[in-house]
Structure formats: structure tokens, C-alpha cells
Amino acid sequence: MAIEPPVVLIRKKDSFLIEKFEGELHTHHGVIRLEELKDKNYGGEISTHLGVKYRIMPFKPADFFKHFRRGATPIMPKDIGAIIAYTGLSPDSLVLDAGTGSGVLAAYLAYFNKYGVVVTVEKREDFAKIARKNFRLAGLRNIHQIVGDVRFVAEGFMKEFDLVVLDMKDDAEFIPMAKQILKTSGYIAVYNPYFEATRGVYEAMVREGFKEIESFEIIRTDLEFKRVGTRPVTRVWHTGFIVIGRNV
Ligand SMILES: C[S@@+](CC[C@H](N)C(=O)[O-])C[C@H]1O[C@@H](n2cnc3c(N)ncnc32)[C@H](O)[C@@H]1O
Structure with a gap:
């Protein structure tokens, strides 16, 4: 062939x-x-x-992270895996992803959401363009890209999302809006590299009445196999914290 x-x-x-x-x-x-x-x-x-x-x-999808063109810093597969597993993404979901960045997270969410749609919103045209090329490369057709500030774009959305994923600066500020557009039992997942911002997100979720809130970090330790022995080689293990909540 x-x-x-x-x-x-x-x-x-x-x-x-x-x-x-x-x-x-x-x-x-x-x-x-x-x-x-x-x-x-x-x-x-x-x-x-x-x-x-x-x-x-x-x-293949395992190549997305390594080979996608880079605009904004993408989220790592270990964190994407946790988001997918802990929110129980099903293959017919309506997902909101903000901001798109390089589109790595959006691409994985779309790949595992075969019969659903990922709406991804990015405020920078240059990053959106890079992500568009990546989605084309991956052959993903179930991604709807919007260029704009998600805080305003989402005003036009209805209460129909199964999952809202945030990886941007204004995460905490967006939590009340996320609550408005999430279906009952829908999930929110927020990724952020800083303790302070993560605390802000956690408190915003509590205020908005999200339940089963979990906040954690996934640590990946790479191993090096040498004749003398095996040891970790990861020097910087921190990437970001994930906060997940359920709209109950
Ligand atoms: C860290 S990157 C996201 C990376 C992405 N998750 C990935 O895996 O490739 C954050 C992105 O959010 C965008 N952004 C920040 N605030 C935004 C907003 N209010 N609305 C839409 N996009 C926003 C930034 O321009 C940036 O491209």
C-alpha cells in the first residue's frame, strides 16, 4: 500500500x-x-x-506533542492524559478549550472525542494560525476554531458543554462563565503553572458551587539506563497544577 x-x-x-x-x-x-x-x-x-x-x-497522535509547530507553550501529554481520565471525556462530547495556544491540548481532546466537537478559542491571531496548521496536519475535522477573547466569545454560548478546559491567564475570572455554560454533571479542568493562580482557581470553583474539586500535580520522572545503574534524569519536574471540578 x-x-x-x-x-x-x-x-x-x-x-x-x-x-x-x-x-x-x-x-x-x-x-x-x-x-x-x-x-x-x-x-x-x-x-x-x-x-x-x-x-x-x-x-500518529503520539507525535502531536513532539512534532506540532509551537506558538505558545503547549501542555504536556502527562497532564493531558490526567485531564482526559479524571474528567471522563466521552467520545461524543462538546468541549470548550481556552486558549488554543499551539493546539496540542485541543488536538488530543478532539482525537479522543471522535463523534463530538472541540470549540477552541484563542485571542492571538498568530497563535491561532499555527494551531490551524497543526490541526490540518493531524487531519482533525472536529475542531471549531474561534479567534477572540474567550471572556466575550463565551457570552454567546449556551448551557451545553460537557467539558471546559482552561489553560490561559484569566482562568479564575472565567470560572463563573464556565459554570453558566456547563451541563449538569459537566466538568471543568484548569491547568496553571503557579501556586497563587491555582489557589485563585480553586477558590473560584468553591464560590461557584463546583463539587468534587481536586487539585494536584502529575510528576513524570524520566529514567536513564546505563551500565553502572539506572537513575532519574529529570531535573525540572514541575510543569503545572491541575484543578478539576464537577458541575453538580
Ligand atoms: C499556555 S497557552 C495554551 C497552550 C495550549 N493548551 C496547548 O496545549 O497548546 C495559553 C494561550 O491562551 C491564550 N489566551 C490568554 N488569555 C486568553 C483569553 N482571554 N481568551 C482567549 N485566549 C487567551 C494565549 O494567547 C495563549 O496562546
Whole structure:
């Protein structure tokens, strides 16, 4: 079966995203003529002019974080996984994601929400443009992008959202509005790197009557396997805090 872009070329820890089968890819191990990919299969190999081989793989959701273009700092998969699991995202949900940033969170939410829609709102046109390219790359059609300030955009929304996810500056200020647009038993999840802002979000959720509020951080520790032994290599483990509440 002929392969189609996008694909990823993988060798050991290196991975390259290929969006077109034309031109050249310059690696540390030589040059790859990308036209040659047209005659290859998934799982096959392609060689650089120095004979170093790369394995050809389809572009998958696990590649979103590594290969999406970056505008604003994206949220990490470990935190996205927690948001999806703790809010019980089902595949037919209506989700509000603010702000879009690079679109990493929106893309994962859309991927696991196959029969639903993710409405994502970003106030900066330049970031929205980067995210749009990422959504196209991922082939995701169930994302509705809006450019604007979510505090005003959301005034036009109805009480129909299953999940509201916030990763922006005005998180705490937006909690009352989130309460207005969430269905009964809908969830809110807020991601923020700072203690103070997280406390503000927590208190705002309490004030608005959200229940089952949980506030936590997910820690990922990367391991290094060497002949002398195995040890953690993660130096900076903090990314952000997550606060989750249920609209009861
Ligand atoms: C940290 S980034 C979000 C990253 C995103 N979750 C991802 O995974 O790629 C925060 C984004 O929120 C946007 N933003 C901040 N305040 C906003 C607002 N009131 N309405 C819409 N977007 C806002 C910023 O411009 C920025 O792009």
C-alpha cells in the first residue's frame, strides 16, 4: 500500500516529521531524498546518502506533542492524559478549550472525542494560525476554531458543554462563565503553572458551587539506563497544577 504524508522517520531517539515527499532532509547522518518515499511502505526503511537507515512510520497522535509547530507553550501529554481520565471525556462530547495556544491540548481532546466537537478559542491571531496548521496536519475535522477573547466569545454560548478546559491567564475570572455554560454533571479542568493562580482557581470553583474539586500535580520522572545503574534524569519536574471540578 502506497504511503502518504505526513509520515515520521525514526532512528533511535531521532524522529523527523515529513509533510511532503519532495526536496531533501538533512540529518546528522547524511541527506535523504524525500521523493524516494513515494515508493516505500510503512515499516520500511529509507537511507541517507551515507547509508544510515531511518524507519518510516505513519504520523500518529503520539507525535502531536513532539512534532506540532509551537506558538505558545503547549501542555504536556502527562497532564493531558490526567485531564482526559479524571474528567471522563466521552467520545461524543462538546468541549470548550481556552486558549488554543499551539493546539496540542485541543488536538488530543478532539482525537479522543471522535463523534463530538472541540470549540477552541484563542485571542492571538498568530497563535491561532499555527494551531490551524497543526490541526490540518493531524487531519482533525472536529475542531471549531474561534479567534477572540474567550471572556466575550463565551457570552454567546449556551448551557451545553460537557467539558471546559482552561489553560490561559484569566482562568479564575472565567470560572463563573464556565459554570453558566456547563451541563449538569459537566466538568471543568484548569491547568496553571503557579501556586497563587491555582489557589485563585480553586477558590473560584468553591464560590461557584463546583463539587468534587481536586487539585494536584502529575510528576513524570524520566529514567536513564546505563551500565553502572539506572537513575532519574529529570531535573525540572514541575510543569503545572491541575484543578478539576464537577458541575453538580
Ligand atoms: C499556555 S497557552 C495554551 C497552550 C495550549 N493548551 C496547548 O496545549 O497548546 C495559553 C494561550 O491562551 C491564550 N489566551 C490568554 N488569555 C486568553 C483569553 N482571554 N481568551 C482567549 N485566549 C487567551 C494565549 O494567547 C495563549 O496562546
